[in-house]
Amino acid sequence: MFLMEDCKISECHKKNLLIVLGKLTINNYPSIILEHNHQLSAELKELMTTVINNLQICSQxxxxxxxxxxxxxxxxxxxxxxxxxxxxxxxxxxxxxxxxKHLHSDNYKQLAKIGERFFKKRLLDHDKKFQNVYSQLEDELTQNGCIKDSKTNYINKYINKVVNFLF
Incomplete structure (x- = not known):
């Protein structure tokens, strides 16, 4: 469907993994909605819809x-x-x-949020692709601690790097 590319956005591997998880979600959006709609919150569906709409606008x-x-x-x-x-x-x-440029940075914020929610709830834990990312995130958390910085939300921290990466 959208097939977003993998890319390294942040110096923090955990943040990149959350974005990868969000990307996986968006790339599998039709099957996720059909098979797991009942497991998704309204907020999560809205985030996913926002990213998809943004991707269409980016293409245009x-x-x-x-x-x-x-x-x-x-x-x-x-x-x-x-x-x-x-x-x-x-x-x-x-x-x-x-x-x-603004839409790209917004998409990465949204992807990280989607990834974080999927990780917290372990949605699609039975899917091998999701399991792999969950395992990597769990390893990162075990080795390096919490995903969030105590002073600021991690999502806002790496947006400047996104802008530099994209252009």
């Missing part, structure tokens, strides 16, 4: 950015350069890129 934004970039390049190659039009294209591109 990427397409628009590509089209705008192509149109702007054609304008720049034209003998009659319209500076006002080119400036309008640049402003539009910058706005769309900023929105895309």
């Amino acid at each position: 934004l990427k397409t628009r950015i590509s089209k705008l970039q192509t149109e702007m390049n054609l304008l720049l190659q034209n003998d009659k350069i319209d500076n006002n039009r080119i400036q309008a294209y640049r402003e539009s591109l910058n706005l769309k890129k900023e929105k895309l």
